[in-house]
Amino acid sequence: MALSILDLIKSQVTAQTANVQIPAESKNTVLNGLTDSIFGSLTQTVAKPGGVDMVKSLLTGKTSAAASPITALAGNLFSNNILKKLNLGSALGGALSGIIPTIMGKLSGILKDQDGDGDVDFADILLTLKGGGKAAATKTGGGLLGGILGKVLGGTR
Numbered sequence: 245m246a247l248s249i250l251d252l253i254k255s256q257v258t259a260q261t262a263n264v265q266i267p268a269e270s271k272n273t274v275l276n277g278l279t280d281s282i283f284g285s286l287t288q289t290v291a292k293p294g295g296v297d298m299v300k301s302l303l304t305g306k307t308s309a310a311a312s313p314i315t316a317l318a319g320n321l322f323s324n325n326i327l328k329k330l331n332l333g334s335a336l337g338g339a340l341s342g343i344i345p346t347i348m349g350k351l352s353g354i355l356k357d358q359d360g361d362g363d364v365d366f367a368d369i370l371l372t373l374k375g376g377g378k379a380a381a382t383k384t385g386g387g388l389l390g391g392i393l394g395k396v397l398g399g400t401r
Contacts, residue, residue, distance in 0.1 A: 249351070253282050257348045260343040270330050274340060277326030282347060285318035302352060309348035319344050 257278045258331050289295040301307040304313050309315050319341050327337045 246341070247353055249286070249354070250279070250283055252351065252354065253347065254279050256347045257282070257302065258376070260350075261340070264336070264339055264343070266340075267332070270332060273330060274326065274332075278347070281322035281325065282318045282344065285314050285323050289314050289316060302348070303354055305353040307352075309352050310345045313349065314343050315348045318348065375398055 257275055260299060261275060261278070286299055289300050292298075298307070298312070302309065302312050322336070322341060322344060327341070332340070
């Protein structure tokens with residue numbers, strides 16, 4: 245089965261932090277915090293007016309991850325929810341925050357025409373978020389993010 249977007253985020257967080265010296269007692273909090281911050285920035289953006297188009301633009305690669313307000317939001321969420329609580333120091337905090345654009349860049353281009361209709365539309369977004377085939381778009385719709393998309397776009401949820 246294909247990976248969901250959350251699985252992709254988790255794998256990228258793990259890969260991008262592999263060479264960062266994170267204290268053992270903080271490692272799970274940092275990894276989960278990065279994952280939650282990135283996924284949270286996507287879900288919060290989707291729920292805003294014009295947010296679906298912003299997410300679509302980022303995930304199709306039309307918007308640079310470094311310049312995306314979604315990336316900036318992920319950085320703010322991580323800083324406010326994780327770094328301020330852990331007090332890891334400015335060097336480590338900066339290194340961890342600095343990998344967020346890289347991770348977001350790895351998500352760029354994952355959204356493609358998956359249902360074969362010639363464009364990237366709601367069904368393609370659901371297929372990408374769910375990580376499944378065409379049937380996945382008509383079922384659970386990608387969990388939380390898919391549910392928000394369904395409500396925003398008037399889907400079947």
